[in-house]
Amino acid sequence: MTIRLWRNLLVAAVLGLCGAASPVWAQSADPLPSWNDSAVKTDILDFVARVTTDGSPDYVPPQDRIATFDNDGTLWVEQPLYTQFVFVIDRVKAVSNQHPEWKTKEPFKSALDGNTAKLLTYGEKGAIALITATHSGMTTVEFNDTVNAWLKTAKHPRFKRPYTDLTYKPMIELLEYLRANGFMTFIVSGGGIEFMRAYTEQCYGIPPWHVVGSAGKTEFRMWDASPTLVKLPDLLFFDDGPGKAEGINHYIGRQPIFAFGNSIGDKEMLEWTANCQGLCFMGLVHHDDAVREYAYGPDSDVGRFPVALMEHAEAVGWDVVSMKNDWKEIFSWAKP
Amino acid sequence: MTIRLWRNLLVAAVLGLCGAASPVWAQSADPLPSWNDSAVKTDILDFVARVTTDGSPDYVPPQDRIATFDNDGTLWVEQPLYTQFVFVIDRVKAVSNQHPEWKTKEPFKSALDGNTAKLLTYGEKGAIALITATHSGMTTVEFNDTVNAWLKTAKHPRFKRPYTDLTYKPMIELLEYLRANGFMTFIVSGGGIEFMRAYTEQCYGIPPWHVVGSAGKTEFRMWDASPTLVKLPDLLFFDDGPGKAEGINHYIGRQPIFAFGNSIGDKEMLEWTANCQGLCFMGLVHHDDAVREYAYGPDSDVGRFPVALMEHAEAVGWDVVSMKNDWKEIFSWAKP
Known part of the structure; x- marks a missing residue:
């Protein structure tokens, strides 16, 4: 049994349904089958090849292959409400x-x-x-x-499906592809850490300790001789904007070399990633597909992807994913 | 190449010197060669066999095999000063x-x-x-x-060696043994998280994102167009006593089934672990070896292992390691 197959079996054992089809490796030799063969896909494949090829000038050892992903709007639907x-x-x-x-x-x-x-x-x-x-x-x-x-x-008002079905198939493929190449995949989200941890392992193959998010304080109490953690109404950590770079340092303790977001709240995470020593990859998901999902990019007043962010991404060379053009499929259960 | 050998090679590639001898698996079929064949060693081996044997009533799937370790006095020397x-x-x-x-x-x-x-x-x-x-x-x-x-x-005043040489060989064997059996090993320490992260990967094979500790706040700033995190003089999280149970929830998000400490500051971590659904293991290191290390257990007024903690451990069945009797060697560089 190869190492990769062994790892994939482990991941498959943990990954639940969540609207995902069978694992990528069982489907195709193409690790990103839901992505169209456009520039972004080429950039991702090229980046991974360069940092994982031993002897390459851009080689990064496995313990430094940190990849961080925003959650809402990057890994699953965030409209019409988080x-x-x-x-x-x-x-x-x-x-x-x-x-x-x-x-x-x-x-x-x-x-x-x-x-x-x-x-x-x-x-x-x-x-x-x-x-x-x-x-x-x-x-x-x-x-x-x-x-x-x-x-x-609970069901989404437009798609009439459980919210856990509304994860993006291309991004789940990307998470699996990175892990198969020795990356450690983390979520870095403004969302509540305990809310996310309830489903990230089953839906994304990301265990609770790889989830960075906003967190409230808790208090340890003995109740009837049983230890208990009570959730308090006080904020411990706010993980958005500059908080994402601070959260990466606080929870992960190592700078990412790969990061994906979809809003102005991800800018500092991407900047922090772009400051890496060698080669790094920064990506933004642009929601421009009102037919299959939603359209709320720089041209709209919904969401948090202003024109300035798009201009900045273009100026510094961050990859921008057009959901409309770069993704062959968005949801595993929908017709392509 | 077997899976275990592959994993061990990866670990060996990261594990530096830190006073550790060559990895355990290269030395002996006994996974804990520095431990005497006493009750604690039997308890550890028995526990690991029961939770990792598929079909055993105590079987625990890999994603739930969380092991947490205090650092000072549990993984390395904490006397005469932290x-x-x-x-x-x-x-x-x-x-x-x-x-x-x-x-x-x-x-x-x-x-x-x-x-x-x-x-x-x-x-x-x-x-x-x-x-x-x-x-x-x-x-x-x-x-x-x-x-x-x-x-x-810097050198330790008594042992005249770098502090990173003063890690306990039996505990490093234990960390490696647990990982070889699918456990994820975490540090949960009252010490500063960024201080520990400077050496835990090299000395214990524990990467920064598996280190839970006390943390100060940071602030993201752009300096000359470069993103920077500045350390602020404010406490973000205090990871001792009840804070250890809270920290496990905050950073790891899953209850451990195995925990080791050495002081009253570890009591809540051990209680939180003991509250696990199935079989769990709780251990305390008792420093009773003034010749090879230090003696500062319940019989002394040094350290934080009071009589009450020893009585509690005995009452609830936590394993207490006698450094004198249970450990064949303490440091890899010292004569047994």
Whole structure:
């Protein structure tokens, strides 16, 4: 049995369904079959060949092959709302009978009314109020169970499928391809670390300890002689924008040589990666496919991919993936 | 080539010298040759066999084989002072010409005078003052370079060897044995995360992202168009006592099934581990060997292993390693 096959079997044993088809290696000699043969794919294949070929001037030893990926909008759908935000609204509704005051108190009222447009006007402060109310006061085990139960039942409003089906097939292929080439793949996301950890291993083959995200504080308590971690309403770490570079240092402790994002919140992660000693790869996913997914790039006022980021990417040579042109398929369950 | 040999070659390629002899697998069929054939060794071998044997009622899949180790006093010598504290004192001396006020200001004065006894009377507050002064105001890269340079030159006062030579051979064998059996080995230490990460990969085969420790905040800044992380004088996370259980959740995100410590600061990590669903192993290193190392267990007023912890370990069935009786060798360079 070859090393690669052995590793792939291990990965396959952990990787669940999540809308993914059978593992890449079983399908094709092409490691990225869902990518069109365009410049971005060539750049990725070329980069990996150069850093993994022993004797190449760009060779990087396996322990330095760190790859970091944003999550929302880079590995799975983030429109019309971040999935975790949908979860938060559903949790507000689920526990509202314990909070009669929410019926008249914003931003809870808008959440209960399903008035997302108004809810979004409360901005970051409103989001923090809702997250705090729904992400604390329970144990870490209880929270994890709640997320898992929600992921099994909640469905995306447009695609009518579980959110875990809305992972991007080309990106899962890319994660597997990098790992098959000795890379360690990490998520570096502004999203809540414990929310993501509930599904990243099954959906992306990324275990909890390779997930970097925003985190709340916890408190160790002995309850009936059983150790428990209680989630507190205090922020420990905010992993977005400059926080992504800080989070990479805090959690991973080594500079990436490969990074992929899709928004202005990923700029510092990409800059930090671009500062690597040798060859490095920086990529951005451009959502320009309203037919198969969504279109909210520099030409729209939705999302966080401004014109300035596109210009910067072009100026410094970061690869920009056009979902429309570079991806043959987006979801494993959809017709190409 | 077998899978195990391939993995061992990879590990050997990364593992440096650090006082370690050639890798275990090259020496003997016994995976723990530096351990005497006493009850603790039997318990370890038995535990690993039970959780790794497919079909065993205690079988644990590889992705759940999390093992966590304290560092100071568990993986390397912590007497007469924590190594990082020696580094801190040396740094105070090295930069004191930029701080003339330290000559008369405690705890800096005692550090400059080499008066360790007096320095220790300033307790945690004094330690934090010294750590803050020496661990902030530089970039993460500069700090890492400083630690590396110090580790190459500083020597332990009794053993007259670099501190990285003072790792425990039996524990390095244990780390390698666990990894060879599909475990992921993590450090969970009260020590500074960036100080440890400078040497854990080379000395223990533990990469930076498997190191959990106390951490300061950093700030992302662009300096001359280059991204930089500056170390700030603010604590982000304190990883000792209950903080070890919280840190395991924060950094690793999965409960260990195997943990080793040596002090009261490890109690919550061991309790959190003991709360595992199936079979789990909890161990404590008891320093009772004044001839080959140090003796500072429950019978002494040095260190942090009180009588109550020994009684608790006996009551709940945690394994206690007697360095004197259970370890055939302690350091790879010393005569057995």
